[in-house]
Amino acid sequence: MFWKIYFLFLLAMIGLNVPSLLIEKSQLVDYVDLFFCIIGLIALFGYAFKKKILNSTFWKLFAPAFVLWELFLLLYKNQLVEIKPLIIISLIIAIPGYLVVFLYAYRSVHFENNTR
Numbered sequence: 001m002f003w004k005i006y007f008l009f010l011l012a013m014i015g016l017n018v019p020s021l022l023i024e025k026s027q028l029v030d031y032v033d034l035f036f037c038i039i040g041l042i043a044l045f046g047y048a049f050k051k052k053i054l055n056s057t058f059w060k061l062f063a064p065a066f067v068l069w070e071l072f073l074l075l076y077k078n079q080l081v082e083i084k085p086l087i088i089i090s091l092i093i094a095i096p097g098y099l100v101v102f103l104y105a106y107r108s109v110h111f112e113n114n115t116r
Contacts, residue, residue: 003048006096010041029076036069040101047104059105067098 014037021030039062046053074087 003044003100006100007041007044007048010037010044010097014038014041029073033069033073036066040066040097043101043104044097047100047107056105059101063098063101063105066101070094070098 014034018034020026021034042053043059043062045051
């Protein structure tokens with residue numbers, strides 16, 4: 001149940017962020033980040049609702065790339081230099097998302113038989 005609620009929460013957060021990308025002057029890095037977030041959201045959906053999406057090899061390759069991208073993004077935006085309360089709150093919200101991508105990659109074998 002936690003993962004379903006977390007999925008809806010992140011879906012709303014990403015959905016609210018998309019209009020700002022279209023209205024404001026955004027950089028390429030913002031669009032790449034949106035791409036990674038949407039793919040991570042797809043993994044979260046698959047894990048929360050026990051649906052097999054793509055294959056486990058894709059997710060095993062995507063999981064470390066996702067975390068490395070987020071670390072790059074923190075460095076790119078110079079947010080690792082100065083720890084602020086907002087960064088800590090953002091990490092607390094994001095860490096389950098990183099975890100679920102790894103869980104989905106390595107446990108998606110359990111969902112293969114659930115093809116409704």
